[in-house]
Amino acid sequence: MNKAVIKKTLSAVRGRLPAFIAVMILAAGYAALSLYVPLLFGDAIDSLAYSPVDFKALLPILFKTAAFSAAAALLQLLLNLINNRTAYGITSELRQKTFEKLNRLPLSYLDSHPSGDTLSRFTNDAEQFADGLLLGFTQLFTGVSLIIGTLIFMLTIKPSVTAAVVLLTPVSLLTARFIASRTFGMFSKQTADTARQTAFITETVGEQKTVRALGAEDDGRRRFREYNEALRRSSMKATFSSSLTNPSTRCVNAVVYAAVALTGALTVISGGGMTVGALSSFLAYANKYTKPFNEISGVIAELQSALACAERIFGFLELPEEPADGTVDRAGLSDEVEIRDMSFSYIEDRPLIEHMNFTAAPGKHTAIVGPTGCGKTTFINLLMRFYDVTGGSVCVGGTDVRDMTRRSLRTGYGMVLQETWLRYGTVAENIAIGRPGASRDEITEAAKNAHAHGFIERLPQGYDTVIGEDGGGLSQGQKQLLCIARVMLCRPHMLILDEATSSIDTMTEKKIQSAFDSLTDGRTAFIVAHRLSTVLNADEILVMRSGSIVERGTHASLMEKRGFYYGLYQSQFKQGKQI
Numbered sequence: 001m002n003k004a005v006i007k008k009t010l011s012a013v014r015g016r017l018p019a020f021i022a023v024m025i026l027a028a029g030y031a032a033l034s035l036y037v038p039l040l041f042g043d044a045i046d047s048l049a050y051s052p053v054d055f056k057a058l059l060p061i062l063f064k065t066a067a068f069s070a071a072a073a074l075l076q077l078l079l080n081l082i083n084n085r086t087a088y089g090i091t092s093e094l095r096q097k098t099f100e101k102l103n104r105l106p107l108s109y110l111d112s113h114p115s116g117d118t119l120s121r122f123t124n125d126a127e128q129f130a131d132g133l134l135l136g137f138t139q140l141f142t143g144v145s146l147i148i149g150t151l152i153f154m155l156t157i158k159p160s161v162t163a164a165v166v167l168l169t170p171v172s173l174l175t176a177r178f179i180a181s182r183t184f185g186m187f188s189k190q191t192a193d194t195a196r197q198t199a200f201i202t203e204t205v206g207e208q209k210t211v212r213a214l215g216a217e218d219d220g221r222r223r224f225r226e227y228n229e230a231l232r233r234s235s236m237k238a239t240f241s242s243s244l245t246n247p248s249t250r251c252v253n254a255v256v257y258a259a260v261a262l263t264g265a266l267t268v269i270s271g272g273g274m275t276v277g278a279l280s281s282f283l284a285y286a287n288k289y290t291k292p293f294n295e296i297s298g299v300i301a302e303l304q305s306a307l308a309c310a311e312r313i314f315g316f317l318e319l320p321e322e323p324a325d326g327t328v329d330r331a332g333l334s335d336e337v338e339i340r341d342m343s344f345s346y347i348e349d350r351p352l353i354e355h356m357n358f359t360a361a362p363g364k365h366t367a368i369v370g371p372t373g374c375g376k377t378t379f380i381n382l383l384m385r386f387y388d389v390t391g392g393s394v395c396v397g398g399t400d401v402r403d404m405t406r407r408s409l410r411t412g413y414g415m416v417l418q419e420t421w422l423r424y425g426t427v428a429e430n431i432a433i434g435r436p437g438a439s440r441d442e443i444t445e446a447a448k449n450a451h452a453h454g455f456i457e458r459l460p461q462g463y464d465t466v467i468g469e470d471g472g473g474l475s476q477g478q479k480q481l482l483c484i485a486r487v488m489l490c491r492p493h494m495l496i497l498d499e500a501t502s503s504i505d506t507m508t509e510k511k512i513q514s515a516f517d518s519l520t521d522g523r524t525a526f527i528v529a530h531r532l533s534t535v536l537n538a539d540e541i542l543v544m545r546s547g548s549i550v551e552r553g554t555h556a557s558l559m560e561k562r563g564f565y566y567g568l569y570q571s572q573f574k575q576g577k578q579i
Helices: 003-012 014-049 055-104 107-112 115-157 159-180 184-206 208-213 217-243 245-269 276-317 376-383 406-411 427-431 440-449 453-457 476-490 506-520 555-561 564-572
Strands: 337-344 353-360 365-369 391-396 413-416 494-498 524-528 540-545 548-553
Touching: 003 014, 003 055, 003 276, 014 055, 014 115, 014 276, 055 115, 055 276, 115 159, 115 184, 115 276, 159 245, 159 276, 184 217, 184 276, 217 276, 245 276, 337 376, 353 376, 353 391, 353 548, 365 376, 376 494, 376 524, 406 413, 413 476, 427 440, 427 476, 440 453, 440 476, 540 555, 540 564, 548 555, 548 564, 555 564
Parallel strands: 365 524, 365 540, 413 494, 494 524
Antiparallel strands: 337 353, 337 391, 540 548
């Protein structure tokens, strides 16, 4: 087993130590009470084995047996209640920590890892952790308590016969250890294959329209068969290997039971001081002694799987986080944005943006245009500090954004992206995500300004219409109008519009543009666009190419230069009409 993972697991459950102590005490009490019952049964058999039958002694034994059995059952019930509460409480805490960790991870990790793999750590891994590791702890400790208890009771009955049991015990332990030591790697492979399949299913379900539009169903089925077959093979190997433990130990335990029965019977026949009732009790103890080994061998298999899942969870929790947050509150600063000798690259030896300098005066509207892959969206990511620059700085109000709190920096921007994000809930709730306390009148006014009020009113329940995940049931243009209304409701200090009208028809775009003019009036705004018709009135246009600003100016001045911007504009317009 991985000792480092075990140490981390013990550290994670340290806060639940009182509950674990209670579980151990209850397990020990349950073992003691349940083990006293066979001794009573032996006394009962002895009272029946000789004539005349001693009914006067038999009845108290039966009453005591019932009382001890009921008490043992009650302790086991309490043990299970405490253990379940503890196990799932720890799992809940781990899921909470994992979710909080997600919010502290750099976007570089999220951009480079499948979302389904991360989802698997929340669901499959955490669930297996509870079932295998934490719930298995009770079975393990209860089993150990029963083994120790049965040895004590057997020694009080006949030490010489007990020796036969003890001498054969190491064979069972060595058998279980030999098999278990070879299963951890198999369970790790099974867990990784499960995560890969979950990631693929999550992506396929989320992009089902695209898959069908591209006719990629056959390729999807082929890839799923490959992942499914890999998971089947790894699951079969892990399960088969771990399943060998139980029958192997049962075989050894059967030999133990037979040795006890033979030795005990010979002792009774020879008059060696052992009664029929004592032999019956001893055989019951021998059975109870060997049974925990079978259960423990199964628990060990579960522990192997649980530790493999724990390794993935703890590995996720130990991932490097975003650089430390700043302390400056952006709210008290001006809206001037200054780029000072900024450089950035996603991959260390492949620079994207190098030595960029630029200043956006407060209240000015800056458009960022250029071909795909030139760095426009990266520029926005750096403004929002989704990524940190690798050289130079990004300053707002004369202060480096790395010195600001991320929350104050990002809440200072209103952002409308090309990719919309809506959640399951009513239309009004989706508009008010940025201002949960907004009144219905304010929500309606924002929707009117975004020209979304008309289609919202035509929905079955208007603003109270429940829309599906990611705005299911709405067109892409309608979803984008709701996102625009959301920003209009918040009215932030600065705006970022990243292809904000890309999914809206030309007539609606003109209306939205007038709404944006009202919204951006007096505010610093950055407008990323492919459609140059949306940036004609910008105070300054930055023309990017291969990560650098190659031209800057107003639309008119750039057209007069007849440079790169002029070529872009001409490629989109012909005879005065956009193509």
